[in-house]
Amino acid sequence: MNKHYxxxxxxxxxxxxxxxFFLNLFQNGVKGDIYLVSSPLQRAFWRAGEKxxxxxxxFAKSQVLREENERQRIQLLEIIKKNAFLxxxxxxxxxxxxxxxxxxxxxxxxxxxxxxxxxxxxxxxxIDKGAKDGIEKGFPVVTxxxxxxxxxxxxxxxxxxxxxxxxxxxxxxxYIAGKSTSGLLKGQGNFNAILTLIPKDAVxxxxxxxxxxxxxxxxxxxxxxNDVKPFLEAEVSLLFKTRDLDRIFIIKKPQ
Amino acid sequence: xxxNIVLLTIFFYFLSIFxxxxxxxxxxxxxxxxxxxxxLVAILFLNRKKIELGLFGAAIAGLFLDLFSAKPFGFxxxxxxxxxxxxNFVFLKYVRxxx
Numbered sequence: 070m071n072k073h074y075x076x077x078x079x080x081x082x083x084x085x086x087x088x089x090f091f092l093n094l095f096q097n098g099v100k101g102d103i104y105l106v107s108s109p110l111q112r113a114f115w116r117a118g119e120k121x122x123x124x125x126x127x128f129a130k131s132q133v134l135r136e137e138n139e140r141q142r143i144q145l146l147e148i149i150k151k152n153a154f155l156x157x158x159x160x161x162x163x164x165x166x167x168x169x170x171x172x173x174x175x176x177x178x179x180x181x182x183x184x185x186x187x188x189x190x191x192x193x194x195x196i197d198k199g200a201k202d203g204i205e206k207g208f209p210v211v212t213x214x215x216x217x218x219x220x221x222x223x224x225x226x227x228x229x230x231x232x233x234x235x236x237x238x239x240x241x242x243x244y245i246a247g248k249s250t251s252g253l254l255k256g257q258g259n260f261n262a263i264l265t266l267i268p269k270d271a272v273x274x275x276x277x278x279x280x281x282x283x284x285x286x287x288x289x290x291x292x293x294x295n296d297v298k299p300f301l302e303a304e305v306s307l308l309f310k311t312r313d314l315d316r317i318f319i320i321k322k323p324q
Numbered sequence: 325x326x327x328n329i330v331l332l333t334i335f336f337y338f339l340s341i342f343x344x345x346x347x348x349x350x351x352x353x354x355x356x357x358x359x360x361x362x363x364l365v366a367i368l369f370l371n372r373k374k375i376e377l378g379l380f381g382a383a384i385a386g387l388f389l390d391l392f393s394a395k396p397f398g399f400x401x402x403x404x405x406x407x408x409x410x411x412n413f414v415f416l417k418y419v420r421x422x423x
Contacts, residue, residue, distance in 0.1 A: 082379055086405070089387050092397040103391055111345040118349035125350065187348040188393045189340070189358065190400075195392075223394060230394055311349055 101225035104195060108185065108228075111195075115185040119312055178321040180204065184231070184314040192236040192258055193219070194314055199227040209284070209320045216308045217284035221319065231317075234286060235260045235307055243286055243305075245271075246278035252303070254279065254286060260307060262287065267301040269294075279305050325377070332367075332381050339363060340388035360385045368408055372415040375408075382408035 092099050126134075182198040198204050208221045210231050219233040232239055239256035243264060252267040264279060277289040290306040343359045350356070364385045368378040386401035393400070 078376055082376070082383065085380070085383055086398070086401055089383065089390075089401050090398040096397060099397075100391060107341055110341055114342055114345035115349075118346040121346070122349035122351075186341075186344040186392065189344055189360070189389055190393045190395065193394055195344075232394075311351075 097223075097225050101199070101228060104186075104225065104228045108197065111185040115315070119315070122312070177318075180319040180321055182317050182319055184317060187311075187314075188230075191238075192233040192256060192260065193222060194231050194233065196229050196231055196317065196319070197227070198319060199225045199229050201226055203321060204229050204319060211284055211318050211320060212309050212313045213316055213318070214308075214313075215284055216313070217281055217286050218309045218314065218317065229319075233260075235262050241281055243279050243281045245273065245289070246280045246285075248272065248277070252300075254281070254305065260311075262305045262307055264289070264303040264305050265300060267303060269299065269301055271301060273301060273303055328377055329380050329384070332377075332384050335363075336360065336381075336384050336388045340392050344392045360389055364404065364408070365411060368411050369415055369419075372412060372419075375412050378408050378412060379405060 180198055180202055182196045182202075184194040184196050186195040188194065196210075204221055204224050206221055206224055210218050210220060212218055217234060219231045219236065219239065221229050222232040223230040234241065234254060234256055235258065236256040237258050239254075239262075241254050242251060243254040244251045248271075250267060250271040250273065252264040254262055254264050256262050267273060273289060273292050275289055275291065279286045279289060285308060287305040287307040290304040293302040293304065295302070339359055343356075347359060348356055364378075364381055367381045368375075371377045371381075382404035383401050386399075386404035387397070389395075389400040389404075390397045
């Protein structure tokens with residue numbers, strides 16, 4: 070056994086590994102160029118993956134889809150009821166905004182982009198907009214439905230890396246819509262997130278919307294009340310899916 | 325040997341692209357299969373008597389994993405090299421193949 074390992078010709082391997090470490094000096098350039106070369110193939114695979122996923126889900130999730138449809142029908146009825154109430158508030162809100170001269174929340178400078186690759190080891194994606202498009206580190210990224218999906222991480226010349234809110238590195242302050250309850254939304258990886266540091270006396274229900282500013286994040290899936298811990302926690306079901314990452318908007322800056 | 329390394333590089337490049345763009349849509353019980361690791365184990369098994377090729381395979385697979393992730397170059401390379409040595413040790417010591 071030992072002879073087997075002693076016979077390994079180690080020098081070429083050591084040179085190869087050192088060369089790989091040397092690439093760190095040009096990390097942005099190397100990664101940017103490889104992404105540029107790979108992007109047509111990645112786009113094709115991304116679309117093929119979406120279609121395959123749709124096709125497979127027809128078989129695998131027919132029962133789940135039926136239940137989901139029923140749940141969404143009930144939610145739609147609730148939304149219609151709420152909408153009628155909110156229309157009354159809208160007129161009031163408009164006049165208040167004019168009076169207070171508050172900038173419209175949806176007046177963002179947006180850059181349209183699309184994703185075609187996901188990090189293999191963590192919840193982050195590659196998008197086709199980079200430094201040449203005016204992208205900077207920390208810009209928020211949303212879907213068409215104004216669901217916050219994350220923020221820009223590393224920026225390359227033509228591409229950027231977006232750290233999703235479900236990434237384990239992601240932490241942001243979030244609120245429960247319509248209530249004064251706030252907490253910290255921490256990414257758990259694998260498209261999961263948890264809302265922590267919620268005061269014990271907060272009234273929290275399953276289905277409550279979790280927001281950050283004017284952007285929606287998800288819904289409370291399960292409230293965790295552990296007697297040992299001084300705060301409440303809640304599992305949050307994020308509202309974006311892999312398929313939503315195809316068309317995204319990067320918020321450049323509020324106007 | 326050089327021919328095999330070139331072939332491994334091409335193979336892991338396409339596999340990484342396929343994994344990061346196609347397979348992330350195919351979720352199974354809340355997880356995505358890491359094809360790179362699965363094929364690396366297969367290569368290590370098939371070349372258990374000639375570990376050099378397996379080690380080069382591990383370094384190349386790690387390189388592409390670093391390339392398509394936010395980690396610095398070398399992180400997955402070292403991780404996979406240790407993994408390859410461990411797997412090779414297990415294959416030689418505990419796995420017997422009858423032919």
